[in-house]
Each structure stands twice: as structure tokens, then as C-alpha cells.
Amino acid sequence: MPDTPSTPLATASAPDLGAPAPASSPSLIQARGLTKRFGEFTAVDAIDFDVAPGESFGFLGPNGAGKTSTMRMIGCVSPLSGGTLQILGLDPEAHGPQIRARLGVVPQQDTLDTELTVRENLLIYGRYFGLSRAECATRADELLEFAQLSERAGDQVERLSGGMKRRLTIARSLINEPDVLLLDEPTTGLDPQARHLLWDRLYRLKQRGVTLVLTTHYMDEAEQLCDRLVVMDKAKIVAEGSPRSLIEQYSTREVTELRFAPGVQETLDGQLDGLAERVERLPDRVLLYADDGEAAVAAAHARGLQPEQVLVRRSSLEDVFLRLTGRSLVE
Amino acid sequence: MTALAHPRSGIGRVFEHRFMQYRRSYRASIFSSFLTPVLFLAAMGVGLGSYVDGSTSPALAGLSYLAFLAPGLLAATCMQSAAFEAAFPIMSGLVWSRTFHAMHATPIDGRDIVLGNFAWIGARMVLVATVFTVIIVLFGAAASPLIVLAIPAAALTGLAFAAPIMAFAATQRTPNKFNAVFRFGITPLFLFSGTFYPVESLPAAIQPLAWVTPLYHGVALTRALSLGTVGGAPGLALIHLVVLLAFIAVGLWFASRTVGKTLLRG
Numbered sequence: 001m002p003d004t005p006s007t008p009l010a011t012a013s014a015p016d017l018g019a020p021a022p023a024s025s026p027s028l029i030q031a032r033g034l035t036k037r038f039g040e041f042t043a044v045d046a047i048d049f050d051v052a053p054g055e056s057f058g059f060l061g062p063n064g065a066g067k068t069s070t071m072r073m074i075g076c077v078s079p080l081s082g083g084t085l086q087i088l089g090l091d092p093e094a095h096g097p098q099i100r101a102r103l104g105v106v107p108q109q110d111t112l113d114t115e116l117t118v119r120e121n122l123l124i125y126g127r128y129f130g131l132s133r134a135e136c137a138t139r140a141d142e143l144l145e146f147a148q149l150s151e152r153a154g155d156q157v158e159r160l161s162g163g164m165k166r167r168l169t170i171a172r173s174l175i176n177e178p179d180v181l182l183l184d185e186p187t188t189g190l191d192p193q194a195r196h197l198l199w200d201r202l203y204r205l206k207q208r209g210v211t212l213v214l215t216t217h218y219m220d221e222a223e224q225l226c227d228r229l230v231v232m233d234k235a236k237i238v239a240e241g242s243p244r245s246l247i248e249q250y251s252t253r254e255v256t257e258l259r260f261a262p263g264v265q266e267t268l269d270g271q272l273d274g275l276a277e278r279v280e281r282l283p284d285r286v287l288l289y290a291d292d293g294e295a296a297v298a299a300a301h302a303r304g305l306q307p308e309q310v311l312v313r314r315s316s317l318e319d320v321f322l323r324l325t326g327r328s329l330v331e
Numbered sequence: 332m333t334a335l336a337h338p339r340s341g342i343g344r345v346f347e348h349r350f351m352q353y354r355r356s357y358r359a360s361i362f363s364s365f366l367t368p369v370l371f372l373a374a375m376g377v378g379l380g381s382y383v384d385g386s387t388s389p390a391l392a393g394l395s396y397l398a399f400l401a402p403g404l405l406a407a408t409c410m411q412s413a414a415f416e417a418a419f420p421i422m423s424g425l426v427w428s429r430t431f432h433a434m435h436a437t438p439i440d441g442r443d444i445v446l447g448n449f450a451w452i453g454a455r456m457v458l459v460a461t462v463f464t465v466i467i468v469l470f471g472a473a474a475s476p477l478i479v480l481a482i483p484a485a486a487l488t489g490l491a492f493a494a495p496i497m498a499f500a501a502t503q504r505t506p507n508k509f510n511a512v513f514r515f516g517i518t519p520l521f522l523f524s525g526t527f528y529p530v531e532s533l534p535a536a537i538q539p540l541a542w543v544t545p546l547y548h549g550v551a552l553t554r555a556l557s558l559g560t561v562g563g564a565p566g567l568a569l570i571h572l573v574v575l576l577a578f579i580a581v582g583l584w585f586a587s588r589t590v591g592k593t594l595l596r597g
Binding site: 068072075077078079096097098100101103105107109110111112113114115116120123124125127128129130172176 | 341344347348351352355356428429430432433434435436437438439440594595597
């Protein structure tokens with residue numbers, strides 16, 4: 001990956017904590033009993049969370065868990081049905097436009113203007129934040145560099161790849177030098193290479209102290225980017241912590257995956273019990289949760305089990321999610 | 332903390348966005364705003380007019396049919412063009428490209444989006460009406476210097492349609508019903524609101540139907556200015572103007588609500 005030696009976004013530095021930071025609490029975002037209902041359906045059910053300045057905070061959960069509804073309330077584009085929410089010390093209901101002036105938003109669905117060029121998309125977006133044309137132009141050029149889109153500046157957005165559009169959306173979200181960047185499923189639908197490029201850019205922002213709030217249903221994304229995360233399932237928060245601490249708390253150090261020949265797994269009822277601290281049967285494989293994976297493999301072989309494939313790996317957030325909800329995250 | 336700056340005019344920024352889009356596509360639209368009046372005035376005004384003028388209709392009262400028709404077409408063209416501009420770009424902003432949602436993530440709100448787009452349509456209508464009026468004058472179909480005021484009158488006629496159609500467009504998730512609006516709304520109005528012949532030529536029973544449509548009032552006002560007859564019935568002209576403004580005001584109120592609602596729904 002080509003490295004940009006200069007820091008084009010030097011101005012998008014850490015939130016200025018001396019300025020109008022909330023006096024009452026050190027949180028940039030504070031939710032208590034936050035609830036969103038659509039008619040009879042409860043999308044977000046009385047959740048509590050705090051996001052500290054400079055932190056990278058994630059909502060992890062399957063589709064329909066309530067992540068996007070939560071993000072939209074934080075983005076001040078969806079009224080609360082209950083509870084309280086403070087963003088940058090302000091109430092979204094009373095100060096929506098003021099809060100939105102200090103947020104950067106990367107929505108799940110692209111909202112770029114496909115009729116305009118790449119650069120024009122940045123220019124007009126800066127104008128929405130009240131920036132002068134000259135300021136918009138300077139920032140647009142910096143951000144194009146940051147998003148590695150300088151060569152496509154004059155192209156119509158329609159002709160960009162999915163990964164490029166996402167990078168442009170992220171660049172656009174930074175035009176107002178936001179205090180908090182909200183990213184709703186930033187890499188969903190991208191190929192692995194495009195995802196890694198995007199993660200690299202987000203990691204740089206994080207290192208510059210930009211507060212990131214993101215939703216994802218990808219474990220690797222959460223593990224790479226989040227200092228702290230909450231696991232959401234069915235409108236509620238079911239666990240909270242750093243990726244490491246969640247794994248320590250809800251899983252073992254290692255996981256052994258056993259795959260059997262078709263039909264064999266169904267015949268193994270009693271023989272799997274006690275092979276590890278916890279045994280999980282998935283439709284296509286068996287997971288053995290044990291701190292020493294190799295020992296679990298040896299124990300399985302000692303019982304005469306003959307898996308076709310054996311994989312010993314470190315525990316991941318996927319295992320945490322499976323443990324907490326009994327289901328896998330990405331079906 | 333420069334990001335705290337709040338745009339003084341969200342409406343202006345939305346207008347600027349529309350202008351930026353227009354710069355990329357204006358050639359085609361300029362061409363059609365010249366072509367439409369030339370074709371219509373040549374075919375209907377000159378061609379059909381040579382028949383009509385021979386028939387000595389009392390309704391024309393010594394006018395050429397071309398002079399009668401031209402302001403009607405001017406107002407009706409603004410209606411059609413504004414209806415189109417109010418339907419599809421609103422659907423695009425809310426559903427297709429979702430650019431309105433992107434705007435709404437900034438300090439801009441739904442009202443700014445509605446009024447900015449409305450102002451843009453207004454500017455477009457002034458442009459369309461100006462081109463049309465120049466062509467009327469070139470055809471020798473302007474009877475009074477007051478035709479200059481026919482430009483804002485025709486633009487207002489367009490806006491009286493744009494406002495309620497924006498309100499309607501924001502409630503739709505697909506453009507399917509737009510066809511119905513054009514086929515059963517705009518086209519019949521075009522034919523029956525006094526553009527091609529006085530509404531008084533219609534059966535008395537359906538004349539009141541014409542009175543409640545904005546096009547009837549727009550055509551009547553535009554024509555009174557183009558023919559210079561407005562001074563004879565200033566009260567009537569005022570009524571026409573008030574009806575157009577009422578459609579605009581009520582339409583914008585609804586549009587702010589429906590656009591705002593759709594933005595909050597996501």
C-alpha cells in the first residue's frame with residue numbers, strides 16, 4: 001500500500017478538549033435508556049453507553065440488531081422515542097443543527113451526488129457547513145489526497161468503484177473537521193482489498209485522535225478498529241468491553257474447529273462431550289473451546305474421532321457473539 | 332473548531348448545489364427551452380391561427396389567434412416544466428441518489444431543502460419564461476410592453492404547481508404515480524384551462540372546474556399582461572395572483588412536512 005509521507009489532514013486533529021467540551025461529563029456521547037420505536041416495533045430498547053473523546057467505539061451485531069437506528073439518533077436525524085442522549089454536551093432535540101455541524105457521517109448507503117464530479121461532491125458538502133469556497137477548495141484537495149482519489153478528482157462519481165465511493169464518502173464526512181465521525185457499516189459490500197485500504201485510512205484518523213463511532217457485523221473490522229465495543233442483539237446491548245476483554249470474558253484463548261465427512265457429525269452425540277470447556281455444534285463444523293487447542297485435538301484423536309479438517313485458531317469476537325446469542329453474526 | 336460555523340443561508344447552499352448540477356446539463360435544457368416555443372408558436376399560432384383568424388370569432392375581439400395563444404402557451408409551458416422539476420429531482424434526492432439525506436446530516440434541515448429547491452425551480456422558470464417571451468416578441472405576438480411582466484406571472488404559474496407536486500413527490504418511494512399526475516392532471520389542464528381557447532367556450536357546467544385550477548388563473552394573468560388588457564380589470568388580475576400565491580404557500584407548507592417526514596424516516 002502506498003504510504004503518503006505528509007499528513008494531509010493535519011488540521012483534523014484531536015478534538016479540542018479545552019473548547020466547549022461538556023462540562024458535566026467527559027463523554028462526547030452519553031446515552032441513557034435510549035429507545036427507538038417504529039409503531040409497535042422496538043428497534044432500540046433502552047440502551048446505555050458512553051463514548052469518550054478520542055475513543056474508537058463500535059456497535060457490533062447482526063442485521064436488524066438496532067445499530068443503524070442508534071446511529072441515526074446520534075446523527076440527530078431521527079428523534080428519540082425514549083431515554084436521553086447527549087452529544088458534545090448538547091441535546092439533539094434542541095440543538096440538532098449545531099450538533100450536526102460538528103459530526104462527520106458515513107451512512108450505510110452511499111448518498112453521493114452521482115451527477116457531480118468527485119471534487120464537486122466535496123466542495124458542495126463543505127458549503128453546507130458554512131465554509132467559504134476557498135476553504136472548501138483547500139480542504140477538498142487535502143481530502144482527495146487522503147482518500148487516494150486525487151487522480152479521479154474530475155471524474156463523475158458514477159464511474160467510481162464501490163471502494164472509491166466509500167473513500168469519497170469518508171473524505172466528504174471529514175470536510176468540516178468533525179469532532180466525532182459516525183460510520184455505519186463502512187466496509188459492507190466491499191472486496192477484501194478495498195476493505196483493507198479503508199481500514200488503513202480509518203486507522204490513520206484514529207491515530208490523529210478523531211473519535212470514531214462505527215457499526216459493523218464484521219468481527220475483523222471490530223477487532224482492528226475498536227478500542228471498545230458493545231455487542232447488540234435484538235435491540236439490546238448484551239455485552240460491553242474491549243475486543244480483548246470480551247474474548248477473555250466470554251470465550252477461551254483458543255478455539256479448535258473440527259470438520260467431519262458429510263453425515264458423520266450427526267452421529268457423534270456423546271463422543272464430543274467433555275472434549276473442551278465448551279463444545280459448540282454448528283451445521284458445518286464443531287467448535288471446541290479450550291485454552292490449549294492442541295490438547296483438545298489430541299483428546300479428540302484419543303477418542304478415535306477422525307475429523308477431515310482440523311483448525312486451531314485464536315478466539316475471536318465471532319465466538320463471543322455465538323456464546324452470547326447462540327447464533328453466528330454473518331449468516 | 333471552525334466546523335462550528337453555521338451556514339447563514341441553508342436555502343442558498345441548496346440552491347448552489349442545484350446550480351452546480353445544472354452546469355453539467357444546461358446545454359440540453361437550453362436547447363429545448365428555445366425549441367418548444369418555436370415549434371408550438373409556429374404550428375399552433377401561425378398554422379392553426381391562419382384558419383382561426385378567418386372565422387372572426389367574437390372571443391378574439393379582433394386579436395390574431397397567435398397573440399391570444401402565445402401567453403397561454405407561455406404559462407402552460409412553465410406549468411409542465413415546473414411539474415417535472417418538482418417531481419423527479421425530489422424523488423432523486425430522497426430515494427434514488429439520497430443526496431437530501433446527505434444534506435440533512437449537515438446543519439441543513441428539511442425546510443432549507445424544500446425552499447432551496449423551490450427557489451431553484453423559480454429561477455429555472457424565470458429563465459424558461461424569458462426565453463419564451465423573447466420568442467413571442469420575435470413572432471410579433473406581443474400586444475403590449477406589459478409582456479415583460481408576463482415573465483414573472485408565468486414563473487408563478489409554474490411554481491403554483493411545483494410546490495404541491497414537491498409535497499406529493501416526497502411521499503412517494505417510486506415514480507409510478509408521477510405518470511398519473513402528468514396524464515390525468517397536467518395534460519388535461521394543459522388542454523382545458525384556457526390555453527388554446529377561452530374557458531367560456533367550454534360547457535357552462537364544467538367551467539367552474541377550470542376556475543379552481545392554478546393554470547386557469549396563470550393563463551388569464553399572463554394573457555392580460557401580454558395583451559395589455561390588465562388595466563381594464565385590475566381586481567380580476569389580483570384574484571389570479573392571490574390564487575397562485577395561495578397554491579404556492581399551501582404547497583410549500585405541505586412540502587416542508589412531507590420532505591421532513593421522509594428525511595426522519597431514513
